[in-house]
Amino acid sequence: MKRLLAAIFAMSIAVPAHAQEKLVVSIWGGSWRDLVADTVAKKFTRETGVPVDFITGGTIDRLNKAKLAKDNPESDITFTTSHVGWLYIDSGLFDKLEMSKIPNAKNLVDEARLSPYHLGAWAYVYTIGYRTDLIKDINFKSWNDLWNPELKGKIAAPDFDPSHLIVVSAILSGGDAEHWQKGEAKLKELKPNFKAFYTDDANSQQLLASGETPVQDVLSMNAYYMVGQGVPVTVTIPNEGGVLGVDSVAIMSGSKKTDIAYKFINTLYDPEIQANIAQQKKGSPVVRNAKLDADLAKLPGVFTSPAEWKRQIIIDPKLRAEKLPEWRKWFSENIMN
């Protein structure tokens, strides 16, 4: 019996310490979870022997859970939008990052260096997507084309985040995100053209696929997914630029696995992994050394040069986190109701 116990003890100490633990990653469900599982997590586990577990949920659900769990976080790593990342930071939920532990991050584009606590993971744009078979006479060279009276009752926009259209209206009216009120009157003029407001990615895709709303302020990745499904959708970036979106990654404050968490983030910035993510989601890699296929690189919303990044409309994530409630309330009161 003693021999048996000794053997079990010997076996347990022979297994590398990190092989016994798991890295827990908090992320949105569905295709986002699958994306990270199939790319970053697979390579990370292959190289370290550490399995990755996922906890999934909506952006705000996960934020609330993290807030409740505060000093004993359920996850070691969290993916969220860049502006909601600031709400995590303000609540003390993210660790300050030691960039020396993420050597691959030296290739990050400036737009992905969000804060000392969170970094960009991949990028996309909110821009104009439309059904080519249903909208034939408008080519959307400018965001102003959304105001075309022929589009009465044809447009959809997200109901969860009106930032894009509020900032676009402000820019078209001589303002910017900080002075968004300049665009209020213009955005009210767009009201007759709205037909519906979508609640999530699936709802956006369904409205586009059915032709119910043939024009959308749409997430470029969603529009490309519909193209892949055979729906005749064109994604176009107006002259003023698309509204840049950067999803972010961070290490949770209180995580007891920070060393392997850094390795995970470093794997995320491996140029091959970034190229793979861009290929799967038709989004932008956030490292300069990712090599993309020519066909992918020329898609609107996939940026491969600093000039392309700079041409987009960038809303400061911290400002966006602060302004979103005000924007959301204004949009609900003046446009949706």
Added chain:
Amino acid sequence: MAVTSGPNELIDPTGRRQPLLRIFITPAAICAMIYVGAMMMILQFSVREFIPGSLIPGGLTLANFTALLKPLYGHVFLNTLWICFLTASTTLIVGYPLAYALVHVRHPLMKSAILIIVITPLFLGEVVRTYSWIIVFGNTGFINSILMGLSLVEQPVQFMFTTFAVVVALVHVTIPIMVIMLATALAHVDRSYVKAAESLGARPIRAFLTITLPLSLPGIIAGFTTAFAWTFSAFATPQLIGGGRVNMVSNLVYQLGFASFNFPFAASLCLTALILTVAVLALLRIAVRPIEKIGPY
């Protein structure tokens, strides 16, 4: 009502000892305490100041309630009440014949078929049920395909994002509850009264209107009240079918609480909605009291 007789047992109103009653009510008591705790949290959030860019509310304020005085919010509350009324009324009209058939059909297979049709919606998630209505109501959906196929219309009829479509989908969601409540009430109507009326020369319609209908009034009132309250908290159906154009209170709570992080204002909306629901149901109760008395007599 029960009274305590000792440390581990209760005595019911008839004087019988109920040694297990305390154990049986413990889970419900725990749930009630958690519920009250959650309500207290909502109450304290509703009187706290919202700080943009922060999840932590500030000091005490009544600003969240004064902001509700804007016409927009009054419009959404009235719209919610109107949709609840339409849904409860339509569910009653559609559900009563179904419940009547369920109770009176004698053939077991037919009875089972009605029961399955009635309760099947309960086994589907609300989102799945709602998406099925999107397929029916869409521009290229079932109804428009038929209308256009028969050349009855040239352009698709706009059903989606209308109050009509939201109410139809809500009726589908609510009908199982209504039918079950009505069927229970109808099953308790003594059939010998109807037979007595018929033997005295009353036609079936007269017997139904003067005996079955009045005696089933408690079920009608309970079903209507439940459907009304049930619909008040509807979220997924108005969210997806309404497409942001038909908003109910719960959608506003989502828009302002979850999408804007303004939890204090969302909490004040929740609390106002709860008070409004209780007030409307109390008014409904008072309004139907004279009718309810018809039942027992």
